Structure formats: structure tokens, C-alpha cells
Amino acid sequence: MDAESMIASLTDRFPDDVYDADIESAIRTAAKVKPENVVDVCRYLKEELSFGHLCCEFGVDYPDRNEIEVIYMLGSYEHPVILTMKALLSRDEPEIESVVPVYWNANWYERETYELYGVKYLNHPDLKPLVLPIEMLGEWPLRKDYKGFPNKTAKNLV
Amino acid sequence: MDEVEQTQVEQSEVQNVGYADIPGVALTDSNVISDFIKKTKVQDVLNWGRKNSLWFMVNAMGCCGVELLSTGMAHYDTDRFGIIPRNSPRHADVMIISGYVTKKYLPALKRIWDQMPAPKWIICFGDCAISGGPFYESYSTHQNIDEIFPVDVFVPGCPPRCEALIQGFVELQKKIETKKDKGTDY
Numbered sequence: 527m528d529a530e531s532m533i534a535s536l537t538d539r540f541p542d543d544v545y546d547a548d549i550e551s552a553i554r555t556a557a558k559v560k561p562e563n564v565v566d567v568c569r570y571l572k573e574e575l576s577f578g579h580l581c582c583e584f585g586v587d588y589p590d591r592n593e594i595e596v597i598y599m600l601g602s603y604e605h606p607v608i609l610t611m612k613a614l615l616s617r618d619e620p621e622i623e624s625v626v627p628v629y630w631n632a633n634w635y636e637r638e639t640y641e642l643y644g645v646k647y648l649n650h651p652d653l654k655p656l657v658l659p660i661e662m663l664g665e666w667p668l669r670k671d672y673k674g675f676p677n678k679t680a681k682n683l684v
Numbered sequence: 685m686d687e688v689e690q691t692q693v694e695q696s697e698v699q700n701v702g703y704a705d706i707p708g709v710a711l712t713d714s715n716v717i718s719d720f721i722k723k724t725k726v727q728d729v730l731n732w733g734r735k736n737s738l739w740f741m742v743n744a745m746g747c748c749g750v751e752l753l754s755t756g757m758a759h760y761d762t763d764r765f766g767i768i769p770r771n772s773p774r775h776a777d778v779m780i781i782s783g784y785v786t787k788k789y790l791p792a793l794k795r796i797w798d799q800m801p802a803p804k805w806i807i808c809f810g811d812c813a814i815s816g817g818p819f820y821e822s823y824s825t826h827q828n829i830d831e832i833f834p835v836d837v838f839v840p841g842c843p844p845r846c847e848a849l850i851q852g853f854v855e856l857q858k859k860i861e862t863k864k865d866k867g868t869d870y
Contacts, residue, residue, distance in 0.1 A: 676821055
């Protein structure tokens with residue numbers, strides 16, 4: 527199964543949920559997905575198109591567009607195609623369905639994205655900060671407008 | 685138990701036990717013994733003993749911790765200075781801050797420092813512990829550790845070599861010998 531037939535199969539199965547599908551090369555594909563149905567899309571990708579490996583999941587902040595992108599990198603053990611799947615969320619209230627029921631290793635990825643960007647994952651089994659101390663929850667330090675950096679210089683450097 | 689509570693360092697209540705509560709202890713109002721220890725040559729003898737038995741705590745916090753560990757190994761043979769790695773803070777005299785101090789780790793580090801019996805000293809080992817280093821102006825680390833802990837010796841480097849740590853210990857021995865150290869409560 528090559529990249530063209532894979533993207534065609536995906537867009538035929540989910541004509542409303544998957545848009546902006548793109549084939550960048552023989553092994554690189556990209557698509558955007560509606561946040562409401564990301565679990566169904568991921569289940570179809572895993573079970574039918576043999577994308578059995580969620581390489582990583584992370585967020586990107588775009589303050590100009592007032593959007594936070596959640597990006598899924600999907601790989602496979604059977605074929606060489608990699609799919610970059612993006613979901614666009616509102617920056618004011620970023621909420622998306624958790625894909626832990628499909629890819630169990632998304633658990634810690636989603637917890638990290640939650641603590642750093644404030645993306646709220648619905649139906650996540652245990653949504654709490656992964657690394658950051660509990661007092662820093664709500665600061666969302668990797669957002670572009672984060673103001674919490676220490677503004678005093680380390681005195682030994684001056 | 686909630687998992688959030690497990691991430692926090694447990695706090696124990698400090699019990700105030702006076703000497704009057706302990707049987708077999710006689711109290712005195714004079715500070716003759718204290719003056720005898722602190723103002724005569726006895727202090728020099730004590731300091732000689734202290735400076736030649738600087739046991740440090742194995743508390744590898746960052747990449748510098750690897751240098752810290754190898755300093756305690758056989759190749760550098762720090763036993764010849766009386767410097768021995770200890771695994772428990774209750775056995776140790778020197779705490780080596782060997783890496784970045786994150787906001788999450790600082791309460792645990794303070795607790796370790798409180799567990800060490802006096803006299804005790806601190807060596808700041810590496811750029812991260814001194815000024816933040818590569819994590820300078822990071823949202824999750826503390827800079828200027830010397831405002832939090834009474835640091836005696838700074839060992840710069842990224843990471844410093846094991847020989848630099850041994851020299852730091854030698855400098856600390858010189859400070860103890862001349863009574864210019866910041867060792868607390870003795």
C-alpha cells in the first residue's frame with residue numbers, strides 16, 4: 527500500500543472530518559482532522575491502514591491565528607509511510623478528544639501537552655501534569671505569550 | 685491516596701523536646717565548655733579532624749553528577765584526602781549541588797540539607813548550580829542557589845573535571861582550617 531492509495535482511502539472513509547490531505551513524497555503524507563472525530567480517524571488508521579505506531583504527539587502555539595495545533599506523527603511497522611496529522615483548536619478553549627483508547631502510549635504525550643500548552647483532553651484516563659510541579663499548572667509555559675520567565679539576570683554572570 | 689499528594693514532599697512536624705525531658709542530662713548556665721572549645725586550640729584540633737573527613741553525599745542531580753560519581757571511584761582515590769562518598773545524608777558532611785535545581789526538586793533538596801547533621805558544607809558544582817548555566821532564565825529552574833543555601837566553594841565548568849572537584853575539596857579544607865567557612869551550627 528503506497529501513500530496515494532492510503533490518502534485516498536482515508537479521505538474516502540472520512541470525507542467530512544479529514545481535509546487538506548497532502549502527499550509530500552512517497553513516504554511523507556499530511557492531513558488535517560476535525561478535533562471531534564480524531565478518535566474514529568485514529569482507530570481507522572490503526573486497524574485498516576496499519577498505522578500501529580504513534581511516534582509522538584505535541585502542540586504548537588500560533589497566537590496570530592489564535593490557534594493551537596495538536597500534531598500526531600503516525601508511523602507503521604508494515605509500510606514506510608509516515609502521516610502527520612494536525613488538529614486545529616481554538617486558543618481560548620483548546621479541547622480535543624483523547625486518543626488513549628486507540629494508542630495507549632499517547633497517555634504521557636497528552637499529559638505533557640496538557641501541562642505545557644493547556645490543551646484539555648476529554649476522556650483522558652488520568653489528566654494531570656507529567657513533569658512540572660503542580661503549582662505551575664495553569665501557567666502553560668510553552669505558549670508564545672508566556673510571561674513567567676525570570677526577568678532578573680543571574681548575578682554571577684554580570 | 686491521591687497521586688498529586690504523592691508528588692509533594694512529605695512534611696513532618698518538628699517536635700520540641702527539651703533537655704529537661706531527657707533523663708540523665710544535667711543542665712548548666714555557664715558556657716565554659718563552649719568557650720573552651722571555641723576559643724582555644726581545641727577548635728583547631730577539631731577543625732583538623734573535620735577537614736580530613738569530608739564525607740560527601742552521593743546526590744547526582746544532572747550531567748555533572750556523572751563527574752561526581754567518578755570522583756568517588758577508585759581511579760581518583762579521594763580516600764587519601766579523607767573524602768568518601770556516603771549514600772545517606774545523615775552520614776554526610778558535604779552536600780554537592782551537582783546540577784540544575786528545578787522548582788520541583790528544590791523542596792526535596794532543602795529536606796536533604798536539613799537531614800544532614802552539622803557541621804555541614806555545600807559545594808556548588810557546575811555552571812547550572814552556580815548561575816543557571818544553559819538553563820539560564822528557564823521557567824522551571826532556580827538561579828542563584830547561593831541565595832538559598834550557604835555555599836562555600838564554587839566549582840565552575842560544564843561539567844568540571846574530577847580534578848576540579850578535588851581542588852574544590854582542597855579549597856574547602858583550607859577554608860575550614862582558617863575558620864573562614866560558612867559551616868553552620870558548630
